[in-house]
Amino acid sequence: MPTTICPECSEEVFVDAESEQGDSVSCDECGSRLVVVGLDPFELDLQEEPESDGTSDDDDLQSSDYDDARY
Numbered sequence: 001m002p003t004t005i006c007p008e009c010s011e012e013v014f015v016d017a018e019s020e021q022g023d024s025v026s027c028d029e030c031g032s033r034l035v036v037v038g039l040d041p042f043e044l045d046l047q048e049e050p051e052s053d054g055t056s057d058d059d060d061l062q063s064s065d066y067d068d069a070r071y
């Protein structure tokens, strides 16, 4: 399984060989949520996750304009 470097803690992170750009992985070392931004070689970036605990999708309505600002 390929590894790459966590941008947060600089430790090696295992990445599924079949990962695609935009996939999310989490760092075993620091627990950061990361997103695959490059494939050859694998490259990870911190995944921005504003005020979400991952348990509810219903609250996303009022922050829908936030996604536009990220890109």
Ligand SMILES: [Zn+2]
Residues within 6 Å of the ligand: 006, 007, 008, 009, 010, 011, 027, 028, 029, 030, 031, 032
């Ligand atoms: Zn890390």
